[in-house]
Amino acid sequence: MRKEMSKDITIKLSSEMEEFLTEKAKEIQLPIEETIEQLINEQINNKVIFDEGFYYDKQKNALLDKSGKIIQFTKLQNGLFNLLMQNKGKIVDFDVIHKEVWKNKKMSIFTMRNIVKRIRDLTYYGIIVNHSNKGYSLGETF
Template sequence: MELSDLSVLYVMDKCSKDESLYTLLCNTVNKVTCTKTIEESKKEYIKQSPCLIIINSEFEDKNIIDFMNEVRSDDIKTAFIVISSNNNNSYLSELLELYITKYIIKPFDDKTILDALHKCMEIIERRLYSNFKLSDNIYFNFQTQSIIKGNESYVLNKKESLLFNLLIQNQGRIVSYEEIEYHIWNNEATEAALKSLIRDLRKKTFKSIIKNYSGIGYKLELKNIHQNFDTISN
């Protein structure tokens, strides 16, 4: 994958129009679609299916955050770059939970943007074309959102996919019950529903892969695995 393969949705609020950035993107990536309202952004996101969304905003209200949350509710693969002159962004913790790739403070130079684009490209490529090793002969495939177990393949349903991506993105730490409920059920989960979801994922992988820390949350447990990503053979 090259930068010239990227399709970009460029969302800028009325205070953030940056013609030089737009020109740079047009000269670098495959396609750039610009939007200035949330409704327009939603329509273009559905229509274009971009692999990267660049948010250029001062975050004066929560509309942009709500849009990003809506994207993430079904889509863990699309990369985000956030650009702002807001040094004390009150929404920063929420942005971090949305797995943004880069948060760029204005002013910036072309190299900063190009470095961010390269980082996004690496992440997108890894998600699309790599298997994530869970154990010997057991992998998670980002492109198909499925578990590959020996000669068998199990496609995850929407909630299973969201939870598994959440755990992979946060491997090395415990993901709290509250985080899981927020990302999977929009804070409307029952304990029984969460336990059922965990049980189903364990059946498709192996029992000890998701460890419960009582009163805290769940953590992905991958033992004795030094190389998690294996490139898929063509």
């Protein structure tokens, strides 16, 4: 469990930043301080952080590396990764993967393992966790 801490921070705003924040604060009808807090929270809540600098950007609906480059997946890789993202924190069993990613078309366990291996090759080994005889889950940091 995270302990909530509060810290006052002073920042210098350029005139463009101040103008943007003033307009945004008027738009959402909040003081500038609360507007800044809301904008930061949106950014934090928009990302799922993984190890080795990888993160999933919910707005872009994409996995990015530490330099911000989008990881290009094939259709099956993308389907599997998105299914695991939708079920983060849970084990997705092989039957569900077969139904959702392969749309019940012919698929062997070796094909599924190969897709997992290729995702790991593009990212890092621990991004997908194998649960023997059960299925897969994401190995997210938080």
